[in-house]
Amino acid sequence: MSCASDNVMTTCAACDAGVPCLRYSTASTCAPVRGGVCVTPAGDCPYQCYPSAISNGVWQFTYKNDPKTTDNGGYGPLGLIKNYTVPSSVSTVKVSGGPNAGVGGNPLKIISSWDTAFLGSSVSAIALDGLNLMSSYPTVPATVTDVTIANCQLTAVPAWALSSSLAVLALPNNKLEKLPAIGSSPYEKLANLKNLDLSRNALSTFELQLKNLQALDLSNNQFTTIPSAVYSLSGLASLNLDGNPLSGAVSKEQFAVLNGIATLKLPAVTGSCPSSSGLQTTTTSGNSICVVGASSSSSTGLIVGIVAGVAVLLAAIGGFFWYRKRRAASAVPETTFNDFEPSYPLPGSRRRQPTDVDLRGSSASTNPGKTLVRGRGSSNNVMSNNSPVYKDLLLQTRSNQTHQRSSIVLQSALNPAIATLDENDMVYTRTLGKGAKGVVWLASYAGDVVAVKKMVQTAPDTDRQEALCNxxxxxxxxxxxRHAHIIQLIGVVTDRVNEIAVVLEYMDLGDLREMLMKKKPSPTFDWTSYKGTYALHVAKGLAYLHGKNPPLIHRDIKARNILVDSQKGAKICDFGESRLRSYQETMTSNVGTARWIAPEVLLNDDYSEKADIYSFGVLLSELDTHDVPYSDINLDERVIVQRVAVGQLRPKFSATCPEKLRRLANHCMQADPALRPDANKVAASLADLLESN
Structure with missing residues (x-):
């Protein structure tokens, strides 16, 4: 029997049902990988089964030039697809070309022929990466609602990938210069889009009118102004224009639209604003924008961002000391603490474990008739988003044999924009939660109910110092x-020279873990009501955090760190483990709670905001079963963590869990972070689920 001139992915009788089989052109090209073995039958072509290509309801077959025995299975040199259909249990398919040559790189793999029935009728999401799709491409069924085509050198939006059922379209890292014309057939198929990613292309215009669009990523293109079509996208909750050479000014009406977008990323203003305009800062995302008719003392100067590096840090410290000298208030006796870590970690810093407190709390309002005292001496009201945001500063550092130590002054460490509340006006009612180093009190201030996070008075000095720094x-x-689903800071109380208490909004239903322990699954507490709503709120909160520049990683997402309220829904709390993403700062293991932590973090690998997405998938299992993950498994904690780290263990779901939720959770808990959806996609999926019920 003569073998094909290229390697064929097909169906083989010797492979289990649904398992892809690769028939090789010659025996020399068959390299066994983990989970498979090369077979060369007499008078037939060599082949290999790929059982590991199907896992957790997600199918992946990745092309590589040089598959090795150390590969994790599911990899093979693929030339064409014939007589193979994805199993009906599969919802997501990814096909990648190789080798990875970077954005728009060569060579791109050509799959000369795709079986028209390849994707079947059950697939809802496909991802194609590093492929030459100019002459050959898959047939996309109408069931697909999520399409990603990345790094394929596309110069136009591929009509073959579009359908009226499409909700998510991602075309990053291509060469797009234009989009479908309004009124054209491809344009009409975009009508139901909710998430559109066109980042890292060559676009300079955007005229699409997509009334259902909720998230738009136009970052790293060639836009010189904010596209006018953006202002008519009334449902837009996320807009990314970072990395574009924007200039000019917007009108006050346009600024109002931008100010209403929950997650907004714009490039920093690097020069002076045009004449008759000035800088204004959005209240939701803190972006500075030149606005026609606005007055700003900075409109003729340069706006300089805080950038990682020694020079900028020294400049910030010098500016801070100058600011301190100008203070009219008398100096407060200094108290020294060791091992302080800023809320925005410096490169290479390591985060301490958070104060062990079960926070139950929140009500965002403060009595308008009550004057809040501005931090350390000023009598102005604060909490304004126009207040300057100072990074925490290390005022004095020294080294010993083991590690860097930093001495800070409490009054200097606190951001001067934080409201300082009068201790005498705080009425403490009862404790809401208590740990070894901290306690949360229910209290009232100026007639409003609040939650107050304090240190335990009897804690050892070293623990108290660490708790204070946290x-x-x-x-x-x-x-x-500032987000509807992030716990809100009301202010701080400095009842002693060397102590503070953090005042937070009160959430009347406590934390989600406690609620799940008290309630049983029922028609009045299921995914179509409270569970789905709480999950959506958390996803929106994560989308806001991950939309920061750089992204903010919470690192400890679990039911215990979600507060719920009868009116405000769910909010993310306990940011003791949060940090901004950078390579140095994400190389820290042993953070958060191990059963919720992503494998890459457990393995001490570099990680990104996708670690939060994994934890969110585990949180979905909590919402489904009302139990902590792996509570049904009688294994030592170390064994559980080891199996999670190598992908051998994932949380279970109940028999009554909706299949869409199960698929979403498994998608979030992919071993490969790159395969996990971002928070915006998760939120869109949950919103669709709620709307369909």
Whole structure:
């Protein structure tokens, strides 16, 4: 029997049902990988089964030039697809070309022929990466609602990938210069899009009118102004234009639209604003924008961002000391603490474990008739988003034999924009939660119910110092966060020279873990009501955090760190483990709670905001079963963590869990972070689920 001139992915009788089989052109090209073995039958072509290509309801077959025995299975040199259909249990398919040559790189793999029935009728999401799709491409069924085509050198939006059922379209890292014309057939098929990613292309215009669009990524293109079509996208909740050479000014009406977008990323203003315009800052995302008719003392100067590096840090410290000298208030006796860590970690810093407190709390309002005292001496009201955001500063550092130590002054460490509340006006009612180093009190201030996070008075000095540093860091971070599903900072109480208490909004239903322990699954507490709503709220909160520049990683997403309220829904709390993403700062293991942590973190690998997405998938299992993950398994904690780290163990779901939720959770808990959806896609999926019920 003569073999094909190229390697064929097909169906072989010797392979289990649904398992892809690769028939090789010659025996020399068959290299066995983990989970498979090369077979050369007499008078037939060599082949290999790929059982590991199907896992957790997600199918992947990745092309590589040089598959090795150390590969994790599912890899093979693929030339064409014939007589093979993806199993009906599969919802997501990814096919990647290789080798990875970077954005728009060569060579791109050509699959000369795709079986028309390849994707079947059950697939809802496909991802194609590093492929030459100019002359040959798959047939996309109408069931597909999520399409990603990345790094394929596309110069136009491929009509073959579009359908009216499409909700998510991602075309990053291509060479797009234009989009479908309004009124054209491809344009009409985009009508139901909710998430559109066109990042890293060559676009300079955007005229699409997509009334259902919720998230739009136009970053790293060639836009010189914000496209006018953006202002008519009334449902837009996320817009990314970072990495574009934007210039000019917007009108006050346009600024109002931008100010209403929950997650907004714009490039920093690097020069002076045009005449008759000035800088204004959006309240939701902190972007500075030149606005026609606005007055700004900075409109004729340069706006300089805080950038990682020694020079900028020294400049910030010098500016801070100058600011301190100008203070009219008398100096407060200094208290020294060791091992302080800022809320925005410096490169190479390591985060301490958070104060062990079960926070139950929140009500965002403060009595308008009550004057809030601005931090350390000023009587102005604060909490304004126009207030300057100071990074935490290490005022004095020294080294010993083991590690860097930093001495800080409490009054200097706290962001001066944080409201300082009068201790005498705080009425404590009862404790809501208590740990070894901290306690949360239910209290009232100026007639409003609040939650107050304090240190335990009887804790050892070293623990108290660490708890104090964590409180300062968390307060400074919370000051910069403004979102409906992130716990809100009200202010701080400095009842002693060397102590603070953080005042937060009160959430009347406590934390989600406690609620799940008290309630049983029922028609009034299921995915179509409270569970789905709470999950959606958390996803939106994560989308906001990950939309920061750089992304903010919470690192400890679990039911215990989600607060719920009868009116406000769910909010993410406990930012003691949060940090901004950078390579040095993500090489830290042993953070958060191990059963919720992503494998890459457990393995001490570099990780990104996708680690939060994994934890969110575990959280979905909590919502489904009402139990902590792996509570049904009688294994030592170390064994559980080891199996999670190598992908051998994932949380289970109940028999009544909706299949869409199960698929979404498994998608979030992919071993490969690159295969996990971003928070915006997760939120869109949950919103669709709620709308369909």
């Amino acid at each position: 409180l300062v860091a968390e307060a400074n971070l919370l000051l910069t966060l």
